Each structure stands twice: as structure tokens, then as C-alpha cells.
Amino acid sequence: MNNMKTKIGVVSMATLALSASVVGSAIAAISQSFPDTPISTIQMLSTLPGLGSLIVTLIAGQMAMHISKKNLVLLGVTLVTIGGLVPAFWNNSIIGLLACSVVLGAGVGFISTINPMLLSEYFEGEERSSMMGVNTGMTSLGAMILTGVGGVLGGQNWRHLYWVYAVGIIVFLLVLFCLPNDKVQKEVINSEGKKEKVSTIKVLKELKAPVFIIIFISFLLGIAYTAYMANLSIVVAQRGVGGTAMTGIISAVGTFGGIFAGFGLKYIRKVTKPNTLAFGFLSILVTLVLTYFFANPFVLMIASIFSAMGMVMVMATCPFLLSMVSLPVQIPVVMSVYAFINSLSSTLAPKLISWLHIPAGVPSFIFAGALSLIVAVLLIVTKFGAKVESGAFIPDQDEELVSNNNEVLE
Structure with missing residues (x-):
């Protein structure tokens, strides 16, 4: 297949x-x-x-x-x-x-x-x-x-x-x-051997905490990344590096970095596994630190590459981990919620930062950097990625139920 x-x-x-x-x-x-x-x-x-x-x-x-x-x-x-x-x-x-x-x-x-x-x-x-x-x-x-x-x-x-x-x-x-x-898959077989229709509400109720944690992590990434992109032109102007054209060039270089990181993720994971999510947020942190302290166009382009790499590492790893903490029958609902939250995060990010009374420009960078650091540290300390990839968060189900559901899938 x-x-x-x-x-x-x-x-x-x-x-x-x-x-x-x-x-x-x-x-x-x-x-x-x-x-x-x-x-x-x-x-x-x-x-x-x-x-x-x-x-x-x-x-x-x-x-x-x-x-x-x-x-x-x-x-x-x-x-x-x-x-x-x-x-x-x-x-x-x-x-x-x-x-x-x-x-x-x-x-x-x-x-x-x-x-x-x-x-x-x-x-x-x-x-x-x-x-x-x-x-x-x-x-x-x-x-x-x-x-x-x-x-x-x-x-x-x-x-x-x-x-x-x-x-x-x-x-x-x-x-x-x-x-x-x-x-x-319109039906599953319950532990009693009876067929049940797949219900969205029932699936949502049965989802475990790791699913929502991963989705929340993607939401936080959306906020941090949007804070960088939405304020990049402001910070570039404040640093005296250039205007709209220079911001466009910096973003374009970052896009190339994202493309290469996407195609080379399997090699990146050889270094970052099982903390790929944490390294993704650390990459965003590196971006914000470099952009905050340096006014050199070349350094800002390198920073943009790190931002794209961070985005790729998190946005490619989140659905991968979600597939490991969800049963096959739950995947459609889980991925639907994941896609919705992703769309929502980039939409709400500017408003959320505004509600927190954080000014645009450098202060927003500091906020995004602090957020990225906190998330990365928590992921590393709790060994969340390692636990997910080891199978520690696989939903508890009767072995017979899992076997029956797999038969339905086949």
C-alpha cells in the first residue's frame, strides 16, 4: 500500500x-x-x-x-x-x-x-x-x-x-x-461483541489527556510563530535593517529553510528524537533571540531559517504523535479538532497578545520567546515526547476490543 x-x-x-x-x-x-x-x-x-x-x-x-x-x-x-x-x-x-x-x-x-x-x-x-x-x-x-x-x-x-x-x-x-x-469505518465492535455506530460525541468523550496536550502544544506554537511573523517587519524597521523589501527577503529565505527541513525531517529526527517538539520550540527561541540582538540582514535570514525549521518540527510531529495516542476510529475526529485549533491559533494570536496588553514589536518577541522557552523546558523535563513514542499513552482498551476493531478496519 x-x-x-x-x-x-x-x-x-x-x-x-x-x-x-x-x-x-x-x-x-x-x-x-x-x-x-x-x-x-x-x-x-x-x-x-x-x-x-x-x-x-x-x-x-x-x-x-x-x-x-x-x-x-x-x-x-x-x-x-x-x-x-x-x-x-x-x-x-x-x-x-x-x-x-x-x-x-x-x-x-x-x-x-x-x-x-x-x-x-x-x-x-x-x-x-x-x-x-x-x-x-x-x-x-x-x-x-x-x-x-x-x-x-x-x-x-x-x-x-x-x-x-x-x-x-x-x-x-x-x-x-x-x-x-x-x-x-461506520461501525466498531464493542467489548461485548456488539456493533456500534461511530459517534463524534462519543469519540470526543473517550479521548485521553495526551491528545488534548498535543493539540494545545500546536496552539501555543501557532501563537509564538505568529507573534514572530506579525512583528518581523516592525522589528526590522526598528533595527534600521530595511523596510518591506528586506522583510520579504528574510521571509523568503525562511521559506526555503522550511522546505529543506520538511524534506529532511527524518534526518533531523535522528538528532532530536524523542524531543523533536521541544527542539521545535527551541528553534523558535533561537529565531527570536537572534532577531532581538542582531541588526545584520544575514543573521536575520539565519534566524528566519530557524523559525521555519521550528514550525516544521512541531507541525509535522504533532499529527504523528496524535496518531500514536489515538485509536484508528478516533483519528478523523482528532485530526479535525487539530486542524480547527491550528486555524484558530493563527487567527487569535494577535488578539490574544493584545488582550495581554503586550505592545507590538520587540515586547511581542520577548513574550513569544518566553513562551517558547517554557514549553520546551516542560516538554524536556516531563519527557512527554519519549513517553508518547514509547507507547506509554496508547489508549487503554480490552485486547479483544482492539483486535475486533482492527478486523473491522481491515
């Missing part, structure tokens, strides 16, 4: 996971075509996909218990393609553009939620961890290529930017022909 075709089918969809960000580069040009529309409304073209994605993450897990995950991915890719391509030829209405943004975001929601489920289903052990790293690298690579090509296409006319979403047709075909058909 775990052949090259399956790998291509799984990671190809990851190239569209950040496709909603492509439109952001054309906001200024689009606003000129709609002079009577407030700029805040135009900016919603970048934010509404997040809303569509957030809504879908709430229901995708439950849908995966009734509909083939492959079909849900195909639906997601179709929505991304339609939501992205329609504005290429129907673009005279800002309401229409906004509606397409929601459709596109809904498609991304299906992809980002179902993708880790498939990785957990088709790969085991270190291969699963490695594939999650490759998947994260493909996500960054896809975003970089789509943004670059979209920028070129829309250089003369922003409407042409949307043609970049034609890549969705290729991804659809790759998923259709390379991804195996998965079986939907």
Missing part, C-alpha cells in the same frame, strides 16, 4: 494547503479596480478563505466517518480549483470574488483536515513521521511556487493571477489515480 503512487497521491494535495495566500499579493491592484469599495473589504479576499477553512474543519472529521476520505479530498481540490479559477473570467463583482474566496477556503479546509488522516492511515512508524515532514515541505514549496507564478501571471493584470489555480486540475488527477480508495 505504501508505494510511490500512494506517496504522490498524499503529498500532491499538500501543494494546495496554503493556496489561499496567493491572492494577497494582488490586494493593492484589485482595490484600484474597485475604487468605491473600502480597502478593508478588499482585504477580506485574504481573510475569508480562513473563515471557509475554519468552518469545514469542524465538520470534515465527522464527514470522514461516513464518506471516503479520498472523495473528500477530491471535493476539497475541486472547491479550491473552482473558487480559484472562476474569478479569472468572472471578476466584475467584489461580492462574487469574496464568495469565491470562501469556496476556495472551504476546499483548503477539507485538504488540511483529511491530509493528516491519510498519512496516519497509509504509513507507520518512522516512515509516517518522515512523510509528515515531506508533506510539510511540499506545503511550503507549493505556496512558494503558486505565489511566484501567480505574481508573474498577474503582473500586468491582476485577473490573470487566478489562472494559477489551474494547477488544481493536475492535483485532482494525481489524487484520483494515485491515492488508494479507503474504506469508511
Whole structure:
């Protein structure tokens, strides 16, 4: 099952996971075509996909218990393609553009939620961890290529930017022909030998503390990383390093670092295992320290690489560990909650920092650095990663129940 075709089918969809960000580069040009529309409304073209994605993450897990995950991915890719391509030829209405943004975001929601489920289903052990790293690298690579090509296409006319979403047709075909058909598990066999329907509420009630701890860790990473990205341009300006262009270059270098870290995660884990999560937060800490103390563009680029490596280590390891502390029947719900919290963390991070009365710029860096250090120390002291990977947190179940459920899965 775990052949090259399956790998291509799984990671190809990851190239569209950040496709909603492509439109952001054309906001200024689009606003000129709609002079009577407030700029805040135009900016919603970048934010509404997040809303569509957030809504879908709430229901995708439950849908995966009734509909083939492959079909849900195909639906997601179709929505991304339609939501992205329609504005290429129907673009005279800002309401229409906004509606397409929601459709596109809904498609991304299906992809980002179902993708880790498939990785957990088709790969085991270190291969699963490695594939999650490759998947994260493909996500960054896809975003970089789509943004670059979209920028070129829309250089003369922003409407042409949307043609970049034609890549969705290729991804659809790759998923259709390379991804195996998965079986939907609608029932499990309880300890009494009776069949029971899979219930989302029942699954949520049966989840153990390690599941929520891992999801909370990903939430904290989202806050720390967003604090860095949202305040980078401010700190760069305060340090006198440069303006928007320099910030863009620093971020671009970091993207390359994330791509290489994703594809090389299996080698990174040889050094960091079983404390990969802790090392991820330490990498974010290194980023914040370097950016805080140095005003050298080269050092800031190195710092950006560390931030991307930290993001990859945490965001690739969290679903891997979640798959180890959840039963197969729980995976759809667990990954749905995980995807929802991930989307929520980046959305809430600026507001949360503001509610704590932490000013923008350097103070936000200090807050994110302290948060990263605390999380890393707690992970190392408690040996949380080692306990998860050793199987100490595998849900307690009757051996007969586990055996019966495995038979159902097969």
C-alpha cells in the first residue's frame, strides 16, 4: 500500500494547503479596480478563505466517518480549483470574488483536515513521521511556487493571477489515480461483541489527556510563530535593517529553510528524537533571540531559517504523535479538532497578545520567546515526547476490543 503512487497521491494535495495566500499579493491592484469599495473589504479576499477553512474543519472529521476520505479530498481540490479559477473570467463583482474566496477556503479546509488522516492511515512508524515532514515541505514549496507564478501571471493584470489555480486540475488527477480508495469505518465492535455506530460525541468523550496536550502544544506554537511573523517587519524597521523589501527577503529565505527541513525531517529526527517538539520550540527561541540582538540582514535570514525549521518540527510531529495516542476510529475526529485549533491559533494570536496588553514589536518577541522557552523546558523535563513514542499513552482498551476493531478496519 505504501508505494510511490500512494506517496504522490498524499503529498500532491499538500501543494494546495496554503493556496489561499496567493491572492494577497494582488490586494493593492484589485482595490484600484474597485475604487468605491473600502480597502478593508478588499482585504477580506485574504481573510475569508480562513473563515471557509475554519468552518469545514469542524465538520470534515465527522464527514470522514461516513464518506471516503479520498472523495473528500477530491471535493476539497475541486472547491479550491473552482473558487480559484472562476474569478479569472468572472471578476466584475467584489461580492462574487469574496464568495469565491470562501469556496476556495472551504476546499483548503477539507485538504488540511483529511491530509493528516491519510498519512496516519497509509504509513507507520518512522516512515509516517518522515512523510509528515515531506508533506510539510511540499506545503511550503507549493505556496512558494503558486505565489511566484501567480505574481508573474498577474503582473500586468491582476485577473490573470487566478489562472494559477489551474494547477488544481493536475492535483485532482494525481489524487484520483494515485491515492488508494479507503474504506469508511461506520461501525466498531464493542467489548461485548456488539456493533456500534461511530459517534463524534462519543469519540470526543473517550479521548485521553495526551491528545488534548498535543493539540494545545500546536496552539501555543501557532501563537509564538505568529507573534514572530506579525512583528518581523516592525522589528526590522526598528533595527534600521530595511523596510518591506528586506522583510520579504528574510521571509523568503525562511521559506526555503522550511522546505529543506520538511524534506529532511527524518534526518533531523535522528538528532532530536524523542524531543523533536521541544527542539521545535527551541528553534523558535533561537529565531527570536537572534532577531532581538542582531541588526545584520544575514543573521536575520539565519534566524528566519530557524523559525521555519521550528514550525516544521512541531507541525509535522504533532499529527504523528496524535496518531500514536489515538485509536484508528478516533483519528478523523482528532485530526479535525487539530486542524480547527491550528486555524484558530493563527487567527487569535494577535488578539490574544493584545488582550495581554503586550505592545507590538520587540515586547511581542520577548513574550513569544518566553513562551517558547517554557514549553520546551516542560516538554524536556516531563519527557512527554519519549513517553508518547514509547507507547506509554496508547489508549487503554480490552485486547479483544482492539483486535475486533482492527478486523473491522481491515
